[in-house]
Amino acid sequence: MSSTLTVRRWRRFGADRLVVTEDTGERVGWIDLRSGQITVDRPTGEAALRLAAQEYLRADVSELVLPVVRGPRDAFDELVADEISTARPGAHSRQDESLGARLERLVPSGWLVLHDVPVGLQGGLLDHLLIGPGGVYTIRSYAHPGSAACLSRTGIVIDGRPTHYLRDAQLEQSRVEELLRNSAGVVVEVRAVIVLDAVILATPVRPEAALVTVRDDVPDVFRRVPPRLAATKVEAIRAAAGRRSTWTV
Template identity: 45%
Template sequence: MDEVLTVRRWRRYGADRLYVTHETGARVGSVDLQSGEVVADDPVLEARVRRAAQAYLRSDVPELVLPVTSELASLDALEGLGTGLEAWLGDVRDGARSDHGLRGSPLGVRLERLADDGWETVHDVPLGRQGSVIEHLLVGPGGIWTVSERRHPGSRVRVAARTMHVDGRAVTYLRDARLEAARVQGLLQSVGCAGVHVRAALVVTGDLERDAHHPPQDALVVARHEVPNVFRRMHPHVDAARVKAIAGLARRRTTWAR
């Protein structure tokens, strides 16, 4: 019977790590996605930690469960192609990603492409002292947006005015996104950004179906492939100086520590 490992991503307080655990719950090791440091509880298991992390980074799931002797062994042939863990982490060490790990996520990379269009992106925005994190805050000509991703590859995701369902099951993504946007708006206003309006954007991986007659209220729901063009097409109503000023405040931790 194959040994099973679980890989989970942990993002809190500006940290971004992968944790690899055994099916018994015992920790096998971790990978710091910012510094590239690989830590194995037993040095003999370091290669296993690296391969498990590589398998996770090549997938599109929030948590990966994999048998050691099949998926991990099959990665040996990939290690010389520059597509493994070292190549992914090399971008971190070379400064291609920000101090926060989400800049290097597939969605974060897409949002960064908006820089030439006058948009600024702040990643891993820490709200308050309870560990809440906004994945991305996008500030640009088309306004201020909290941007978060929900991954359901292979599932049917249906969204209407105030409801969202995944394979027929109701989820609270829309409500949560609106609450996040409202909280960000309040905090920005409290530090002097008078009159700002923050809206929520949900980026969905899955078979997205939108109700054309009853679109979501006060939120944008799009598929990942629609980013970044959906923001480029927005009517510009925020000038460049204001974009810079708001983004500057958004990058200060003191703005969110309330």
Template identity: 45%
Template sequence: MDEVLTVRRWRRYGADRLYVTHETGARVGSVDLQSGEVVADDPVLEARVRRAAQAYLRSDVPELVLPVTSELASIDALDGAGLTAWLGGPDDDRPRDERGSPVGSRLDRLADDGWQAVHDVPLGRQGTVVEHLLVGPGGIFTVTERRHPDSHVRATSRTMHVDGRSVPYLRDARLEAARVQGLLQSAGCAGVAVHAVLVITGDLERDVLDPPQDILVIARHEVPNLFRRLPARLEPARVSAVAQVARRRTTWAR
């Protein structure tokens, strides 16, 4: 019997992604259709994630269910040029910074500094996804990017505006961090504190007299160096333990 994969598109808060899951519900990977970032839970599955995404983009349906051996194997390697043109790929030899350097890739650079990043964390069964969960010496952070490359973004302690229009990004990020904190604590990570980070792609202005207090609002170019400068709060063993819990699917299926 053929192995079955499901591809779904998720568009929210300016993000546009495809999620590939196994018939068991296990996540296989994801594709960011804006930045081109491909994340596979197992690196050997990256080609499979790319081909599943290509099949989805050709199908023009809201959700695609496809047998791996029949559907994906029928996609000729040369036909992958269209997906590579959209997403970039191994044959794209431009420097990473010229390709936009996705936030997830920037966070992964912190590995040598003792940080661990978990990408595309699924919260519950309603399709909510935390873009990045970062665990390291400086603490535990949910990291969410909001892209407004041609807009002015102004942040105060309580409000955020994009070209003068109020957006709920601060509230949503705080709620997300609180939910992640609660689930980690329920999974056995007693006493952990999770803080929210908003990464803004655009012309960011932080109010110097009334800046955000309980949430980090940073520009994309500040990632990853800002995290390297944070004071140490967690021991390496604690970082490893929390990251291990964060990678368990059962932690978030509550």
């Protein structure tokens, strides 16, 4: 089954990186153009990440879309780069654009939406951060089109295979909570959100560590949350989130 990789250059908060994503929106990884550091989201993705970055640098464009042939064992066994097309400047992959656009619908209601926030000095990247009257949320998406997701209080199983999604969400939530609290000088409670591109099977229980939902329920899932933060606290947290120094500790 054929697919594509999207390579885009990300410059913000003093960072300069090449970010590579699948057409599903799932990130393959990124390369720090200043230090040369390579960060992959899966061990089998490094070869595709390197090749995609090389093609991007050779092409000298704002963004590349590279055709990929997916094998049965690994999504990046074969990268076909002989047909390269440029995407419109600022474009994102289909899944990222869809989720990001859905979150942006909350802005008129007083929410702040940040995307691709670098966290810490070790190359961490926060996909989406949502701050508003209904609280503070870290949001990460995972693409498993056509797969079945079974939820329990302590885990997420995709097609019978356990994942580390809840553990990773907890670690990210705790880190963001600490950084925002230290910068804003107020108590900050962050809720982790996992957005799945999959069929979530009906179960009597849901994970306690994170809110798990599907992309089609965004942004309505946040609109249903009653206001819980005072306007002054929201502004303090928003201001902290917008400071580069908050995230580079």
